[in-house]
Structures are given as structure tokens and as C-alpha cells.
Amino acid sequence: xxxxxxxxxxxxxxxxxxxxxxxxxxxxxxxxxxxxxxxxxxxxxxxxxxxxxxxxxxxxxxxxxxxxxxxxxxxxxxxxxxxxxxxxxxxxxxxxxxxxxxxxxxxxxxxxxxxxxxxxxxxxxxxxxxxxxxxxxxxxxxxxxxxxxxxxxxxxxxxxxxxxxxxxxxxxxxxxxxxxxxxxxxxxxxxxxxxxxxxxxxxxxxxxxxxxxxxxxxxxxxxxxxxxxxxxxxxxxxxxxxxxxxxxxxxxxxxxxxxxxxxxxxxxxxxxxxxxxxxxxxxxxxxxxxxxxxxxxxxxxxxxxxxxxxxxxxxxxxxxxxxxxxxxxxx
Ligand SMILES: NC(=O)C1=CN([C@@H]2O[C@H](COP(=O)(O)OP(=O)(O)OC[C@H]3O[C@@H](n4cnc5c(N)ncnc54)[C@H](O)[C@@H]3O)[C@@H](O)[C@H]2O)C=CC1
Ligand SMILES: O=C([O-])CC(=O)C(=O)O
Numbered sequence: 001x002x003x004x005x006x007x008x009x010x011x012x013x014x015x016x017x018x019x020x021x022x023x024x025x026x027x028x029x030x031x032x033x034x035x036x037x038x039x040x041x042x043x044x045x046x047x048x049x050x051x052x053x054x055x056x057x058x059x060x061x062x063x064x065x066x067x068x069x070x071x072x073x074x075x076x077x078x079x080x081x082x083x084x085x086x087x088x089x090x091x092x093x094x095x096x097x098x099x100x101x102x103x104x105x106x107x108x109x110x111x112x113x114x115x116x117x118x119x120x121x122x123x124x125x126x127x128x129x130x131x132x133x134x135x136x137x138x139x140x141x142x143x144x145x146x147x148x149x150x151x152x153x154x155x156x157x158x159x160x161x162x163x164x165x166x167x168x169x170x171x172x173x174x175x176x177x178x179x180x181x182x183x184x185x186x187x188x189x190x191x192x193x194x195x196x197x198x199x200x201x202x203x204x205x206x207x208x209x210x211x212x213x214x215x216x217x218x219x220x221x222x223x224x225x226x227x228x229x230x231x232x233x234x235x236x237x238x239x240x241x242x243x244x245x246x247x248x249x250x251x252x253x254x255x256x257x258x259x260x261x262x263x264x265x266x267x268x269x270x271x272x273x274x275x276x277x278x279x280x281x282x283x284x285x286x287x288x289x290x291x292x293x294x295x296x297x298x299x300x301x302x303x304x305x306x307x308x309x310x311x312x313x314x315x316x317x318x319x320x321x322x323x324x325x326x327x328x329x330x331x
Contacts, residue, residue, distance in 0.1 A: 002247055003029035004240060005071040005109070007064075007101050008078025009056070010037035012229035013117060013236065017077060018045055020237035022052050026244040032056040033067040034078070064101070068108035073243050075146075075236055076101055079118035081227040082219050090119050091323065098124045102131035110137035113243050113292060114144065117236055121145040121179040122320035125258055125281060130324065141292030144243075145258030147184075147283045148235035149228065150175040153214040154186050157207060158193055167193055175211065176284050176299055177313040178258060178320065184212040185309045190300055201305075208309065246288040258283035259293060267296030274299050277314045281321055 004021055008014045009032035021027050022045045030045070030052040032038045042056025057063035068074065078101060079094035098118050105114060110132070118124050125145040132138035154173035159165050172192040177185040186208055188195060195204070210217070218228040242255040260281055261268030272278050287295040302310065 001028060002026070002072040002244055003031060003070050004052075004244070005031045005033065005067055005074045005112075007033045007067070007074065007076045007104075008118070010034035010041050011077060012081065012226050013077035013232045015041055016230055016233035017075065017236045017240075018054075019048075020233060021240060022048050022050055022054060024237065024241060024244070025051055026241065026248070027052040029070075030054045031067045031071065033058075033064055035059055064104040065108045068104055068112075071105075071109040071112045072247055073113045073115065073240060074105055074109060075115045075117065075240055076124075077117040077232070077236065079124075081119070081229075082215070083224055083226060084219055091123055094118050094120070094124060095127055095324075098127050099131055102128040103135070106132050106135035106137050110135070111139075111142070113142050113247070115146050115236070115239055115243065116144065117146045117232065119180070120320060121147065121258055122183060122281070122317055123324050125260075126321050126324040129260060139292065140260035140263040143260060143263075144239070144255070144286075145179060145281070145283065146236055146239050147175065147179045147256055147258050148239045149232050150179060150184050150186070150211060150214070151256050152231065152235045152238070154188075154191075154211045157210055158188070158191050158195065161195065161199075161207070162193055174285055174300070175256060176282070177310070178281075178283060178317045180320070181212055181316070182309070183313045183317050183320070185306065185313050186211045187299065187302065187306055189303045189306060204305065243288065246292075247290055249290055251289070253288050254285050254297075255288050256283060256285050259286055259296065261296065263293035264296040267298070270298045271296060275310055275314055277318065279314065279317060279321065280325070282317070 009018050038056030042054045046054040057067045079097045155171040156168045159168035174187040177183045242253050246253045285297040
């Protein structure tokens with residue numbers, strides 16, 4: 001205890017994420033699965049002098065089941081990333097990958113916390129939920145879409161603007177909504193490090209855009225080699241650490257994430273009221289404990305500009321969710 005699993009562990013995110021998890025003293029077992037290269041990644045990591053016992057599996061001989069057996073936390077960075085000029089539909093490819101992996105989790109580790117990184121997160125999270133419902137094991141308190149990278153970017157950019165990157169690790173900026181473009185809504189008015197006085201409206205809009213489309217910046221700079229991997233691994237490891245602490249009984253852990261709003265009925269209803277739409281999924285500041293979601297916190301006081309961002313995000317999110325729930329996902 002605790003056992004952490006990475007599905008898609010040989011990939012651009014999977015490998016550095018597995019490294020960060022191996023370096024985390026809270027992890028005692030680390031189990032890696034991918035369709036390629038996991039034995040090599042596991043052998044390499046296993047020489048690092050930290051407590052976690054590392055194993056790597058491939059699909060043959062029930063590799064997925066072996067990987068998942070006894071898992072407390074399952075992180076999923078499996079699937080194709082964006083590449084400029086490549087026009088495949090991420091949803092079409094990744095939906096199938098995530099569905100298969102979710103089936104494995106439903107059968108082998110139905111009580112684990114599931115942290116979904118695979119894009120498009122706004123849709124892959126409902127996909128996992130639907131698979132779990134079919135298997136009769138859906139617990140909305142234990143399913144999380146990982147939006148941590150948006151929060152990490154917001155903290156970094158705000159600290160940069162303040163001219164003090166040293167503050168980046170401690171800056172807290174709530175980012176709500178979903179994880180793609182306009183569905184990402186940074187609540188900069190609630191930043192723990194206020195923006196400089198006299199920060200122009202145009203600068204606020206530019207900063208908001210940079211947080212919403214930070215992924216594009218990386219895709220462009222990588223010039224064909226994929227999307228964010230290292231910053232995502234950092235963000236994924238940060239979320240996993242929070243989940244480990246929550247499982248260990250630490251109180252008051254806030255893990256911003258994209259969750260089913262039924263995970264905390266009262267909190268979810270308050271969010272629905274505030275956004276003016278009965279959405280099933282939304283990301284907010286979520287408090288987690290040993291059984292998963294404890295409380296979905298309200299969005300707090302929003303400026304008129306932030307309200308306009310919510311208005312733009314909600315229909316897009318609804319479309320992303322409906323794409324999965326064509327026949328209605330509500331149980
Ligand atoms: N939530 C977020 O903030 C972010 C999400 N992402 C998403 O994460 C996903 C992975 O990105 P990268 O690591 O850069 O891609 P990658 O292509 O480098 O790695 C993906 C890995 O998934 C593996 N894989 C494919 N099918 C599999 C299956 N059925 N079972 C197990 N493993 C399988 C591949 O073999 C590969 O090793 C993409 O969908 C990307 O869009 C990327 C950045 C941020
Ligand atoms: O933009 C992408 O494709 C990858 C991603 O989710 C991000 O960097 O936030």
C-alpha cells in the first residue's frame with residue numbers, strides 16, 4: 001500500500017511521470033502498462049534507490065489485469081497526442097483506447113482512484129464513467145479528469161508577470177470548466193498573488209488566452225514532435241501526490257479537477273446553479289479524502305469578464321459531453 005499504476009507508461013508523458021512517481025517516497029508499488037516498451041522502462045526505473053517496487057507489463061498473458069491488480073491509483077496518459085498539420089480526430093482514436101483500459105479497470109481495480117490525462121479530457125472522463133456504469137462499478141467520487149496542467153500554467157504565468165518565478169510553486173489560481181480552449185476558465189481575480197495594479201484589460205485577456213491555449217504554444221514549439229509531455233508529467237505527478245496524501249488520511253487536500261457533479265450533490269448543484277446549466281461534468285476546486293471527492297467547492301465571486309468566459313465555456317463543454325452521451329449518460 002499504496003500501489004500506483006500508469007497506463008500508457010512508455011509514452012512521452014508516461015515515462016517522465018513514472019520517473020516522478022518512482023522518486024516519490026509515498027509510492028510503495030509502481031506498475032506500468034503500455035502496448036510497447038514497458039519491461040525496459042520498468043527495468044530502468046527499478047535501479048533507482050527509492051522504496052517503490054516497479055513492474056512493467058505488455059498486453060499478452062493478461063498484462064493489463066496483472067498491472068491493475070490491487071491498484072489504489074490508476075493514471076491514464078495512454079493515447080495519441082496532437083501534432084501540427086496532422087488532422088486525425090483525437091476523440092475517435094483515444095475514445096477506443098480509453099474505453100478498453102476502463103474495462104480493464106472496472107474488472108480488476110474498480111475501487112481505485114482513476115486519473116484521466118488522455119485527451120480530449122472533457123469527453124474521455126464521461127467515457128470512463130459510461131464503461132464503469134455498464135459494469136455496475138461507477139463511483140463518481142473516484143473519477144478525475146486531470147486539469148492540473150492548466151493550474152500549473154496559470155501559476156507560472158502569474159509569477160512571471162510579477163517578475164518572481166520563485167513564487168510560482170506557491171501561487172494558487174483557480175481554473176474551472178474543462179480542459180480545452182475556451183472551456184478552460186482561469187479565475188485570475190482570485191489569484192493568491194494579485195496581478196499588478198493597473199494591469200490592463202487587454203493584458204488580462206492576453207493572459208487568459210495564454211492559459212486557455214498554452215497547449216498550442218508547446219505543440220507549435222515542438223514542431224511535429226507532439227504536445228506537452230514534461231510539464232504534463234509534472235502536473236500528473238502533483239495530482240497523484242495529492243491523491244496519495246488523501247488516501248493516507250490527510251485532511252483538506254484540494255485537487256482542482258474535472259469531475260461528475262454528482263460526486264458531491266450539494267456542491268455540484270451549487271456549481272450548476274452558478275453556471276446556469278445542468279452539466280454532468282465540470283472542473284472546480286475539489287476537496288478529496290480517502291474515499292475520493294469530499295466536496296466540490298463553488299466557483300466563488302466572479303468578475304463580469306470571468307462570467308463571460310463561463311458563458312462561452314458551457315455550450316462547448318455540453319457538446320463535448322453529449323458527444324459521449326448520445327443516448328443520455330444519466331443513470
Ligand atoms: N490532460 C492534459 O492536460 C494533457 C493531456 N495530454 C494527452 O495525453 C495523451 C498522451 O500524450 P503523449 O504521452 O504525449 O503521447 P505518446 O504518443 O508519447 O504516448 C502515448 C502512449 O500511449 C500508449 N498507448 C497507445 N494505446 C495504448 C493502449 N491501448 N494501452 C496502453 N497504452 C497505449 C502508446 O504506446 C504510447 O506509449 C494524449 O492524448 C495527449 O493529448 C497531453 C498533454 C496534457
Ligand atoms: O494541447 C494539447 O494537445 C495537450 C494538452 O492538453 C495541453 O498541453 O494542455
